[in-house]
Amino acid sequence: MHRVTIPTDDRMRALGRALAAELRAGDLVLLSGGLGAGKTTLTRGLGEGLDVRGAVTSPTFVIARVHPSLSGGPALVHVDAYRLTGLDDMEDLDLDVSLPESVVVVEWGEGKVEDLSEDRLEVRIERSAEEGDEVRTVTLIPYGERWQTGALAEVAAAAAV
Template identity: 70%
Template structure:
């Protein structure tokens, strides 16, 4: 069964806040798959997760290192932040990364993981971030400094997410 909700997130600051609130629902062993176009807000959301989980180190895009481990400063789970964009083989390559952390004891966030890491767990939270104002005409209407809201679709799959009310993440 799982859980499902859709949120509108107007600003990067609020995307960061969503990540911080989402951290409160996560526990060791959780897998979070983030999808969305370049610049959608995946790393911004993950930065908020890092704040909420109380981890060490600045959360930045792991594009060039593929994976970055942020240990907890508060006795909670480590945050493992993975960029799967260049991973072709999925799970096997993840294991080859030789991460100095136990994945079952960590919160694992994978950007660009669609079609690559779903086999990691039947229990996972899929987060899709889309521009709320789609299309070229919307881009032409928005001022350079104007709002660029995002539509965030959260889909908790598997028994881990049964009965979890993802709607509590809405800041409104």
């Protein structure tokens, strides 16, 4: 587990770009945090780092958006699971089909999509309790063999600069 303090939206996108450098096809990333915590902002940075087509915006009303790579890398599948009740609803999205060739990022996925892969990265974002404060604490929690490389320590260190 790695924890980093992120003071601004720009730094949150930078964290996403740094994390994207470590992602590859087949990776599952679960984002959790309250409304306005920065989940979509982090995903924008992931999209920039993965060099995908299209503006990364919240998929709340469409549930999932696919952003193809512009440079031959994996596509980014961005899912908002807020209105979904569990893995049965997620199966309708065919994420298990997309996962091997894409990076799948699921907002609000905790308790719903963990069974898609034993190897996953959970990213928990907590806002400061101070009104108007943009400071967030981001915790990166790796699960499975895939994430035992030590790369997350480097991502967290780079984001803390």
